[in-house]
Amino acid sequence: MFLLGEKGYKCIGRNDMGEPNDYLFCWESEIIPYIKENPKKFKDIFFNALHELFFYKKDKILGIYSVANHVFWCSYFINKASINLDIDLTEIINELSIIVDLNKDALRKDKRWAGAEWNSNNGLLEPIRRLLSRIVT
Numbered sequence: 001m002f003l004l005g006e007k008g009y010k011c012i013g014r015n016d017m018g019e020p021n022d023y024l025f026c027w028e029s030e031i032i033p034y035i036k037e038n039p040k041k042f043k044d045i046f047f048n049a050l051h052e053l054f055f056y057k058k059d060k061i062l063g064i065y066s067v068a069n070h071v072f073w074c075s076y077f078i079n080k081a082s083i084n085l086d087i088d089l090t091e092i093i094n095e096l097s098i099i100v101d102l103n104k105d106a107l108r109k110d111k112r113w114a115g116a117e118w119n120s121n122n123g124l125l126e127p128i129r130r131l132l133s134r135i136v137t
Contacts, residue, residue: 019113023069035083061110072131079136
């Protein structure tokens with residue numbers, strides 16, 4: 001899946017990032033250009049992909065983490081006026097908050113990516129909650 005950075009869909013930006021995908025580079029190089037060419041299609045495609053990630057069986061935590069990052073960057077670029085989208089992220093943010101709460105123990109134990117000990121005392125739970133607190137709707 002593109003939003004996960006799997007297989008041939010990984011956005012290679014910074015090589016020093018220990019992340020599953022370089023989310024910022026992905027947005028700047030792939031998603032924003034797509035939005036500018038297909039603004040009406042993007043909303044449905046984006047929400048469908050995010051909902052699929054909530055139930056990503058191969059790695060549930062990766063799915064949750066990817067949703068949080070993509071929702072954050074979408075919010076960021078809308079607020080910076082880099083993209084002009086008529087999109088309300090409130091519902092997906094609420095769903096994400098509920099899923100994070102339901103999976104908080106697993107997120108707390110996961111020390112991958114931003115959940116590494118140098119960045120968080122609570123695994124991926126802390127960085128995901130930081131992203132949620134920075135999203136402007």
